[in-house]
Amino acid sequence: MPDTQPDPTPAPRPTLDVRNLIFMTLSPVIAIPGTIWYTYENGFEWWMPALFLVLYSLVGLSVTAGYHRCFSHRSYECAWIVQVFYAIFGAMSFQNSALWWSAGHRRHHRHVDGEFDPYNIRKGFWWAHILWTLDPDPEKANLSNVPDLEKMPVVRWQHRYLVPLMLVFGFGMPAFIGWCFGDWVAGLLWGGFLRIVLVHHCTFFINSLAHTFGKRTYDRTVSARDNAWVALVAFGEGFHNFHHRFPADYRNGIRWFHWDPAKWFIRGLMAAGLAWDLRRTPESAIAEARRRAGEAAAEPPPETAVAAD
């Protein structure tokens, strides 16, 4: 008789993602004291911050206009060449593949502030900011909510070749550009490590700061808030209360004066014929959401109402 008894002592699930712990701890040390020390010892040149700023912008836009608004929310359609740009520069962000990122982000929207929200702010500010990345939860690899993205050849290609893309473009390219200017280590530090760490934390601010500080103009039922300071460093993603209320909209900052470079970038793509079908919430629906949120804000909390009777 074959033994059909279940294993009485299943292997315990690991409690820490050691690879992420090492990267998230070492990369800021190399990026900040490392870059300062190396530049102090070997000299500063104009191309170093220029390389940082150019790559910071291209990678930041690939996460916001690409991973977030194009892939996770499908808020517009774009040409395959634009998808390839998002795939390569998005891989350089060291935030995993567009497929993995979008699966987690869709769970965040669906279960926001709940048990299945991967960066649930109710588990604490630092959990939502970075500690969630150290949790080896197997659910993070669950791609069942991204079947539409699995049909996209560029997304599949990036998911398959993610590690070589991260290494060649995330580290190799800035080192090569630095070498062209005579200092490959400076290129690796300014365009590689410093850029990775700052893009990391500016992205993480959306899950921490923009779920803690700011106004809830459109929806009082979620923790997401509109925070212009976060928008400033995260390419417009700080208008997060609007985004949670209307996640399919290609804009996060809806007024002309709202700092939202991802929105302007997508409009630029449309003008060049490289993006189409931009999804935009009707003004009447936005006004209605504002009115309801305003009414909810004006209502006294239940315990106050009882006390006032």
Ligand SMILES: [Zn+2]
């Ligand atoms: Zn959110």
Ligand SMILES: [Zn+2]
């Ligand atoms: Zn979103």
